[in-house]
Amino acid sequence: MKKQILSALIGLTIVSGSAFAAKEVHKPDQNFISVIAEAGITQENWDNGKNSKLIMKNAYRMTPHVEVSTRSNDVHRLENPVGFDLASYQGNDFDGPLSLDILMRDRLNMETVVITKDGKLIDEYYWNGTSKDSTHLQMSVTKSFTSLTASIFAAKGMIDMSKPITDYLPELKASKGFSRATVQEVADMRSGIKINFSEGLLWDDRMSNVQNWNGENKYPELKGIIDFASLVGERDDHGAGEYYDYQCTNTEMLAKVVERVTGDTMSDVFEENIWSKVGFEHDAKWMSNNDGEVIASGGLNITTRDVNRMMFVLINEGKNLKGEQIIPKKFIDNLLEGDDDVRSAWLLGKETVITNDAWYKDQIRVFNIEGHKFIAFFGIHGQITVGEPSTGIVIAMNSAQDEMEGIRAFGITLKQVIPTILKGVSAEAAK
Structure with missing residues (x-):
């Protein structure tokens, strides 16, 4: 500084x-660009939703980018999962009930899911050739x-x-x-x-x-x-x-x-x-212009585990796993409380089609759905991470949805997938 x-x-x-x-x-990455050109993907159309399955874990290769270092080996470890069987739970699409694994992977085009409670790994799922080390464009x-x-x-x-x-x-x-x-x-x-x-x-x-x-x-x-x-x-x-x-x-x-x-x-x-203090596992790749001016509204390429770690800090009163204050607690308190300005502004916006009981403040959403109050990070193709302060549960999901701002996909995720997982993890933890 x-x-x-x-x-x-x-x-x-x-x-x-x-x-x-x-x-x-x-x-x-011109080598990568020349290879995917055979599939009709170019720098001009790479961000088209129909290309998401090939692109989301490789997006930073399509533009200039800078690397952001963790600077440390002091990682917030996510090991020894307790286990959470998505196939044992159900949610509904418009044609009826489906097990969560099918609903999330096949209907919502999710590629990665990482579930934690109190900063500890509950379970994680990786589909479409991804792994715990795969970056994903966060939009x-x-x-x-x-x-x-x-x-x-x-x-x-x-x-x-x-x-x-x-x-x-x-x-x-x-x-x-x-x-x-x-x-x-x-x-x-x-x-x-x-x-x-x-x-x-x-x-x-x-x-x-x-x-x-x-x-x-x-x-x-x-x-x-x-x-x-x-x-x-x-x-x-x-x-x-x-x-x-x-x-x-x-x-x-x-x-x-x-x-x-x-x-x-x-x-x-x-x-x-932030990136050197939370306990992230991998360096970030932040897309930019040719001069290194980062795309602050949509250019981060990071792992799903690392998004989960960031949300954990928010629901842990701004502290990392070691108890160090990273994000001001007052900022988080104000976010969770909301105010009349953001509530009334939300009611005039298009997202009321999902729910009226929510607000957008400081580039973050807060939802009240099915008895759950949770903080949410949102991306246009189904990049969704939520954290519930009352239970300590974080669900990080990265998708490759072909429709931008898909109302059906967002609605099912918010009203079916998230409440079901929150309820299920809480119930299993109470056993």
């Missing part, structure tokens, strides 16, 4: 893109990791979540949307920005281009993600703070705030404050 005086200077400097790329940027689960990093600096007083985001990123004064939002509203997806989707996409392709998500940038006038964000407009139906509208650009700007107040790249800050 550089000295605070450097942080202050960078905070006052208007820059485009990443002003400080500390880590080596690994280029796309929007990455957003939660970005926010957890920001929470550390908010607790230190380096980020005031109530301030306008333009206090930290003055370039955003050019954006009608961001210019009226606070950092907290950005973190809660309540910024009031308006994204005009490109044809066939759920985002503006200028953003993915500047991130080298699908190859070389076709908009060379945009040098970095802030250049894109400064062009973002405002909603005309809701003011800032009112409406829950899930837009990746919000997360990217939250990461830029972290960079401005620390004077370091997001990947270095993340490595120093």
Whole structure:
């Protein structure tokens, strides 16, 4: 971490893109790309849902990426599983009951499942050629990791979540949307920005281009993600703070705030404050653009076991297995409590089709379903990790679903799979 005086200077400097790329940027794996081209998969279409079965454990090979080191052999061990037989439990799809293993693997296209209680391994399942060491593209689960990093600096007083985001990123004064939002509203997806989707996409392709998500940038006038964000407009139906509208650009700007107040790249800050401290087993691969500017909203490639370890910290009051405070407890308490702003904003959002009794705060969801209150990390193709504080149970699942934001898949997972496993693990632990 550089000295605070450097942080202050960078905070006052208007820059485009990443002003400080500390880590080596690994280029796309051209050998891998040439092999999968035989299956019709290219850098332009690799993120299409129909390619998920081949891509999710290899996604970082398709774009530039940086590596984030654990820096330590002090691993939160997951050994000696107690055992949890998914085949002994049932859930329902629309055509009737199925055993959980069939429901999860065959109907929901899940590839990995890791279940723990109180930080200890209950059981784990790996399908579709995966193993405990396989990385998996986390997509929007990455957003939660970005926010957890920001929470550390908010607790230190380096980020005031109530301030306008333009206090930290003055370039955003050019954006009608961001210019009226606070950092907290950005973190809660309540910024009031308006994204005009490109044809066939759920985002503006200028953003993915500047991130080298699908190859070389076709908009060379945009040098970095802030250049894109400064062009973002405002909603005309809701003011800032009112409406829950899930837009990746919000997360990217939250990461830029972290960079401005620390004077370091997001990947270095993340490595120093989270990845080297939780007890993760493997290094992370974080997809980036050619300059090493990481994709803070969706680029982490990590193992399912390591996602489980992160969620354990949240339901363990922010402490790792050794009892060291990693994430501020107040941040977690506020997350679990929610507030009127996030509750009312949720009711205006599209996810109420799953449940009204939930909220989105600080890039993380909290659900109340079937008598269970749990924290959830969510990814667009079925990357879902949940933690229930009252029981100490964590369920980490990584899927390769071909439909983005599949309502059926998310609904079955939230209302069938998760409650059944939570209930079953608790019952077996009580024997």
